[in-house]
Amino acid sequence: MTTRRRLLAGLAASSLMPSLGWSSVGTPDFLSAARRADGQFVLAGLTRRGDVTFTIALPARGHAAAAHPDRAEAVAFARRPGTFAVVLDCRDGTVLARLTAPAERHFYGHGAFSADGKRLYTSENDYEAGLGIIGVWDVEAGYRRIGEFASGGVGPHDIKLMPDGRSLVVANGGIETHPDMGRTKLNLPVMQPSLSYLSLDGDLLEDVTLPWAQHKNSIRHLALHTDGTVAFAMQWQGALKDSPPLLGLHQRGTPPRLLSVSQDSDRRLNGYAGSVSLSGDGAQVAITSPRGGILHVFDVTSGAAVAVHEATDVCGIGGVGQGFVYTTGGGLVGTLNGALQRHDLQWDNHLIAVSA
Template structure:
């Protein structure tokens, strides 16, 4: 693990030469933000077994990150309503650039590179207009090239589809303003939707939930190699109602909503944190940190396969066989037939595990 002294020494000595591939930093499988015992927020590179290959300080609490598909470079994003994006050379341990959201914008904590790595797309809030935008950045020097509408309000997660030419955006539907912190301003009229956009911002397809579920905020995404999209939701309505927190969608079709039996669903507190497909695509899982549970579903039939109780589990990614998860209590584990704890680093993992490598 990189110490603060080592990080500062590297920062003083390193050049700004182009970074090399991910193998130069031990080929991490995931990136994850965390709070460390010394009070620093960091971005860490993790192996699938939970080994920390590097950890680099952030200005404040991070949320998720974007891994460059070719270079050992990552962009760590502030948690909403933060405005920083830190560009990190993961080989030298240096911050090579800083992205600041333009005036009147803040980041939502997520971004994604184009498949060729030339552009970075970021989910943002135009908070005076109450509309979502997608920022477009040049990945050579991280200057802003422009922006376009996200196709909705409150864009959170975003992915590149397997065709390399389409963005899928989770427009959560919740309007916020930084002067009001994280207060949700439009719950009675919120309208979440999945938006499929071209890389130039043209709307290709939009999917909305049934009106009775208009308070089910679409937050996080997973994409299978054949284009099947999984989406995780967070319920903003009556806590006596326990709606589905997982959906599946394929372009041109209606969405399918998946739920556990009521005895399980009612304990999840209406909140799914992260989502991922297993490597073979047959299983999809969501984490429910408020309900202290990880649920696996059959992606063909939509049936619940099993549940795994885990305290404050949230980060989730595809492992060599099954899933890798992280918890707010500091655990890293693997889930195949059953859960196995593989590491217990002294930190508190934040919400997400971001896979390293080419999108999808």
């Protein structure tokens, strides 16, 4: 008699096995954490047209997620400082694994898969040493932690796999914190944010810092284009009257470029850029500010501002084609040309791109 295991093996070998890829959950373009009207926190799949393809319950408020490159599988991270992350089968919500930060560590809400999906890299805080750490997890072994290395700075937040598939870029926010002090920032007078480029073995390939006048501009979130352009969004820790630029661009081997609309418009960001994205074609870059209810769009080549768009509590943003899709805390999914859909969901900070 043919056993179920042999049948499944035979189907897989003959390519008749149903796909476990992202098409099995409606081919979402993005993942986003959200909160339902009943207070339940969820992870949702979202298309560029504003359709919700799935929602899965989360144990607490989520921040960002990491989408597996091949399987309909995502790692949802707690809002910082959090010590948990859950690996979810996005087809039915099954918890495949739970990641727990080691002792005296917490996650920063972001992670990135290797190109082949066999490794997961997580940004973490070694709060007793005051150092940033990148945790390494073996996906094929059930997300077993197998190592770690220095992030190249303090307070690593966002982390992305570079287009070469052989290196990572890390947004070291520069802010030292400790769970015993809540979200209190402990080192503002001497903080130094940076972009660190690291090999997958942890070697520091390049370290990029801002001029000292910008040393309180905490580098928080990242976006990439296939040509290696890194866009980074910042959150200003100094006096708001100074209104510094909150968006930067960088390519390895060159100085960073800071982009600004005008002092008056920059002041409307209230010192806070929540998310950043490059358009699908890489020609434009945008940042959002939920505090200011505003979105700024720039031309990548010239650095010139091309659009200022108002949307209450806007934060999540993702690149599509020549433009962007954004989400708001009021449930709106929109573009610069208008609303797409509104859902009974309070969208959280980020739209995480899915490679379907």
